[in-house]
Amino acid sequence: RKEVEQDPGPFNVPEGATVAFNCTYSNSASQSFFWYRQDCRKEPKLLMSVYSSGNEDGRFTAQLNRASQYISLLIRDSKLSDSATYLCAGEGTGRRALTFGSGTRLQVQP
């Protein structure tokens, strides 16, 4: 089982829609989680950290569910500019600082 798993998508949604992604993790000892955004073939950039109490930044909300070992990202009022791949990351084991999921592709359509 991969340490961090995501549905690869693509998620095709109309502008203005609300969309949610989940990401499951296997390392129950993980304390730190992040969502990164990656535009086509560019570097991943931090979107937001995920705290136990949840985290909200404008239209974006991240949640952590420790009991079920998943993190989620909710995007409200989707914009065309939100089209990208969203990578979740959790605290790695062994040699890894972070372990990344393979990414979920979002395509927001006019």
Add this chain to the structure above:
Amino acid sequence: EAQVTQNPRYLITVTGKKLTVTCSQNMNHEYMSWYRQDPGLGLRQIYYSMNVEVTDKGDVPEGYKVSRKEKRNFPLILESPSPNQTSLYFCASSFRFRTDTQYFGPGTRLTVL
């Protein structure tokens, strides 16, 4: 401006011709790592470094070497590149090992013919 830089950004080479991809960060980060990204496989760690002169293998180290002689620089060396090393490579750095945001360089797209 705080950043991670990589060079070259694009490289086409032939099998067996040694190459080096440079990585430099100006944030005084102790932790640096190299990833490769392939379709469907996500980001896979090649090597990492906890500090100067401290390096260790990641998940896919075969065919790669690294060095960390200065805190800011972490070059990736392919002694004898092969076509299966064709990939998109990212260097990343962070202040702390596990609990901190990683900052990525712009990526190096390598094609080995």
